[in-house]
Amino acid sequence: MRAARTWRTPAHAAAAALACAVATLAIASSASAQRVDWPREQPPPPLDRRAMVFPHYEIRSLANGLQVIYVGHHEQPAVSVRMILRAGTASDPAGKPGVAQFVGRLLDQGTTTRSAQEIATTIDSIGGALGVGAARELSFVDALVLKNDFDLALDLLSDVARRPAFDPAEIERQRTQVLNSFQVSYEDPGYLAGVVFNRLVYGFHPYGMPQGGTPESVRAITREDLVAFHRTHYLPNNALIAVVGDVTADEAFAGVERVLGDWPAGAVEPPAAGVETIPMPTRRLVVINRPGAVQTVIRAGHVALPRDHDDFLTFDLAIKILGGDGGNRLAGVLRTDRQLTYSASADLAGQLLSGDFLAQTDTRTEATAEALRVMVDEIARLRRDRVSRRELRGAQDYLAGSFPITLETPNAIAARVLEAMLFGLDLDTIEQYPQRINAVTPREIQRAAEAHLHPDNLSIVLVGDASTFIRDLPAVGFDRIEVVPVAELDLTAPDLRRGGRRGQ
Structure with a gap:
């Protein structure tokens, strides 16, 4: 059987074309009214939080x-x-x-x-x-x-x-x-x-x-x-x-x-160097000169908290807002606003005796001074201005929501348990991490930042072609600069130069 065919006159065709055009305009108008500019200013809402039960x-x-x-x-x-x-x-x-x-x-x-x-x-x-x-x-x-x-x-x-x-x-x-x-x-x-x-x-x-x-x-x-x-x-x-x-x-x-069980015990020696040998935060800017480099690596930070410090979790959350998962002001300013880098981050590393705060990024050589100034200003802003509840909530939602994923395998659980034991932490704090994170307030973030963040005493390292940016640094507030040729770098010397007096 042959399929039926519908014949249209020129009048029918014109009417159909007109109807199609009207419909197209209506759809376009509706789409225009609903258009969202990308990227969105607000991320999608977080998924529902998963209940977490730490294994026996x-x-x-x-x-x-x-x-x-x-x-x-x-x-x-x-x-x-x-x-x-x-x-x-x-x-x-x-x-x-x-x-x-x-x-x-x-x-x-x-x-x-x-x-x-x-x-x-x-x-x-x-x-x-x-x-x-x-x-x-x-x-x-x-x-x-x-x-x-x-x-x-x-x-x-x-x-x-x-x-x-x-x-x-x-x-x-x-x-x-x-x-x-x-x-x-x-x-x-x-x-x-x-x-x-x-x-x-x-x-x-x-x-x-x-x-x-x-x-x-x-x-x-x-x-x-x-x-x-x-x-x-x-x-x-x-x-x-x-x-x-x-x-x-x-x-x-x-x-x-x-x-x-038959492994003989012995006398355990304490660390030879105590916390008293770790210097206080001191402002110092060192440039490791690599002629011809097209990018500059930027590191800035200072000595911070040991892992078992009562403020560690709160201060770590503050640093996450500055440059970590769920926040990252540094990436927002340096990448999104200024187009100075592909990535920027900040981290808090806690050890037994002490710890350190580190902010880092890479940038094109000619933008070194600008990127460094912006980074230091953001560090100072975190200490000076209280974070908003909305910004804090974003970081809390991410950290608390993603935490169960970090404990899905035997290896991950073992690593987390041993870390807690090594640093003398209560194992119950592992399971309670989401609740403890969500209990932190903007006031506590500001208190921790004021107590433990020292933007005026940053240790700063720039690795790149010094001839390209060294003259720009004083104009953005950095006039005490040490330049060390990469071929002369000696980490055991006080001035970091080979041939200098060796440290203790």
Whole structure:
């Protein structure tokens, strides 16, 4: 059967065209009336908050002083085992930065019972992961495996943590790799800005030294240094271990007792450098000159709060408003308003003895002075002017709303629990984080900013082509400037120049 066809006369066609035009104009008019300019000034409303219930946990101590934390998490047939030692790069021997990280690099590169190849083959054969290393306050060994391989993971972790071989040939191989990595790092303006910033903020305290050491210090590290660090700090009564995942509490504690219960305790040495050696915030501007650079890396901040300070959460929220998740005034001004950068941020890092506040961005070289002035002005504004309830609520909604996502895996839970234990925090504060964040008021934000933010005493680092912007800095209020050629940079010298007097 043929489809029926409709024939139209010219009059019909004209009428249809007119009707179509009228309809089109009506639609366009309606769309124009509803048009929204992008980007919107207001973000979409946050999703409904998810109720968060922290998994059941237990804490026990073995006879040798090892603290064991168990957290049940049965959504996946996996187990995360994480051990941390309360000794990291801040415990490096005086004058030898880099020892802790060197030890950490060697832990899985052969033990007295397994070769490096055997360790790698064993963990790979079960589809697991083994990690080792050192950070500022801690050294670590961790393993992630399926539930059926829990006992094997414990065996490996115990062997790697307790019996590293420190084979001379492996030491030299790792030393070569580290020295080669310095050549790459010293070409990275972000790395240079970071290590110089830490040096300005913390002075000659171990917090101020590069965590991986310097080329000179790494060349000087001996096998005896590595063995001594391990013998001194890798002790059960200086360690924490978290077992998180699809095992019972009895299985977790029995497994740890089996492989680590006979680990002898020892005398734990306190840090050689105390908080009294960390300088007070002092205004200083250092330019690391890299001729020909087309961008300038900007870092500004000062010494701040230790992680267990009562004001840490409130001040951290203030810094989030300045340049973090859920807020970020710096990005709004530097990127959106001024088009001076692609990104800008601010962060608060808390350690055992102290901490630091850091604001950072990159900008095109000729805009260096303007970007720096804007950044410092925003820091001062946060201290001077009370934040609005609307701005605070935006940051709170983001942080409280996204928090449950950060605790969805055994690894994430283990890391959060061990962090709390390391810094002496109550584990209940983990589950209560959303409520504690949402309870902060604008008045409390202003009080914390006034007490702990010091815009007149910022340590500032600029890494870029000094010849392009150095003359612009006095015009925007920065007239005391130190310029250090990148080829002459020496982090152990008070003036940061090679050939200068060495620090203590």
